[in-house]
Amino acid sequence: MRRRVTAATNKVEAYNGFSEWLHFGNRVVIADNDSIEREKAMKSNSLLTNTVIFHNTLELADIVRELQAQGFGVVA
Template structure:
């Protein structure tokens, strides 16, 4: 089936890439009421082939498994952190999709701001250690997470200061190679 409709599959893909057909329009046409549509069935079979190949690669390549696991763990850690920051818990009080979207976006913005602030603090500490002559090991930096919870007061006084900072935050890890990679023990 894929071979028979290969030209149609390519034509559809090129139309999406060139912007002649939006992916939303195509998905609407190929929705759940189009099981008799030949293009729908060809795309479904192609998807099954790609899924099978990916699963076989996942099973046979340890490096791919490690990469997927690491990425999944990072995403789950972020979602767990954002959920912890969510004021009011998991409840999104309205059935209005626009309101729900705003709540989710605000929560992710809040999580990203907290992560950015923590990353700046970590950068400052690493730069201070390096300035004092202490070696900062790569392995030590790799274990530091920006998802620190004990420094954040979720229900405390939140002060929004819109004035620009007196100086730009230090976002660069300013370490010399000899300081960054101290002698191995």
């Protein structure tokens, strides 16, 4: 159970680190006092993070299929 919790925690921390790395403007400080604007900024950053992850996943899947078509064995 501890290993599973640690693995899940590591995934969340990696996601958060990547999201922070992608974030643009004002060093990840949301200075606006308007809660709606803060929420929009956070959701926009989350959308950007998920979009980049999805794009990379599609690119990797294409590469794996291409390697398989060329006769290379791909191990999961």
